[in-house]
Amino acid sequence: MTVLVVGSVALDSVETPFGRVDDALGGSATYFAASASHFTRVQLVGVIGADYPEEKLLELVSRGVDLSGLERAEGESFRWRGRYGHDLNSAESLETKLGVFSHFRPKIPAQFRTAKYVFLGNIDPRLQLDVLEQVESPKLVACDTMNFWIESRRDDVVKLLGRVDLITLNDSEARQLTEQVNLVKAARWIMERGPKTVVIKKGEHGAFMFHGDRVFFAPAYPLEAVFDPTGAGDSFAGGFVGYLASTDDLSEANLRRAVVFGSVMGSFVVEGFSIGRLLEVNKDDIAARLAEFHSLVAFDAEVP
């Protein structure tokens, strides 16, 4: 199955203790698509300005990402500039210029409207809801959000919960949204409002998936060198939803495997700037890291 993703397509300038990059491909839809393209075909809806280096997107096209929903608008592209310190845990945003993204109104092309798997990247929840009016009968709608929307459009975020099957958000966002410090309680709060599945991402500390009354946990891979954490969450989502779409299997066993594929893709993207590593790795790399994740947590519960 194909995945439809709606989100930002940006140009990121990032400084980490290991180097810097200017105007590199960024944005939630970009990371998601680059990651998910390892598993299935991707339909991308977003907006870029006249200044966007479109040739850089060709590699995504060659990987099966359909950009016919990428709108070209008058004005400047969304640009973000950030810096990470040595702990790499949180970015200091130095500059955010929304440009054409500030007037983005997602228009889902007719041929994308029958998508069975939909990922609503982190954009205004009113736009996320609007996308849902434009798609026909998706089998799985997943969304992401962020602190900015939880603060400024809380009611819309809660309304969105009633319309999605699955949400991914990070631990601080889950606490902020639910006003529950405890993540088990936070997940239940969210599930009571709609989603059957809640994935709470804890960055370098891994991710929980709550599904009904079951909990699954996947650690982040203990990398020796994290180069640039930008895009880890969207790459996680790309691996997660991309794998689910490719298998078209929403069983709990497959959801668990999908979380690990998400973690695998998140572990790759942080090894380089922008989507660089996502474009480098191949099926063998992904399979090898999946096996490493398995070995990382494997133990025999049968006491000899």
Place this chain on the structure above:
Amino acid sequence: MTVLVVGSVALDSVETPFGRVDDALGGSATYFAASASHFTRVQLVGVIGADYPEEKLLELVSRGVDLSGLERAEGESFRWRGRYGHDLNSAESLETKLGVFSHFRPKIPAQFRTAKYVFLGNIDPRLQLDVLEQVESPKLVACDTMNFWIESRRDDVVKLLGRVDLITLNDSEARQLTEQVNLVKAARWIMERGPKTVVIKKGEHGAFMFHGDRVFFAPAYPLEAVFDPTGAGDSFAGGFVGYLASTDDLSEANLRRAVVFGSVMGSFVVEGFSIGRLLEVNKDDIAARLAEFHSLVAFDAEVP
């Protein structure tokens, strides 16, 4: 096999958002012993003052903890008073009165000197080294330490590394000791100085075990209500080393299982004040939670 533990035996007064307790059993050796007693016999070496409510230790004795190495000294017992806020991540120390603990010089009784499994709880590294002069040929020496000793007695902590097989420490301590932000690098730094096995505890984010070139990770159990985090690290160590001693098997597979038994015991102790929950739970509870830990991380790496 029996485990010898040397550490503090204290009286803790703790305030959490869920209640408070005064002069409850505490200290690294106490938590370790209560936890390890579920797996094997424990020999405890420590010191208490004349004011210690010894009758409260009888329950440990009835569980197979040998207190013949517990010294009674003139003066007041070690007392700690602390408070946790809503996030329960770190205690605010309100008062620390070392009392008789400030003059503690561990004397290992003759019948304890042949112990094969030794845990050096978090005390002055010079005393930890001194204990090692008093034991004969242990099969496994494990130790813990803390930021205070890393700051004030760094050379002795490093010297200790050359004498132990295994160290447990938390992530911030590992970073402080090694001056490496990355935990993989921190673990390697430590292993280069002696220990074959390094367990880095991340509190609510679980624990890594580095063993040769292998890494194992066990999450913390996602409890809905953490009542009091005091003693989680020592209870982890008690389950970990206690299980190893009971099986007398230092294979990697058994070390992995031991980390999970440590996590199981850590997950119980935080459900109540002091060692209360450790005294309540039984073999079935432990087996059930071990199974829950297994289910928490289990996934099938074989893509169908």
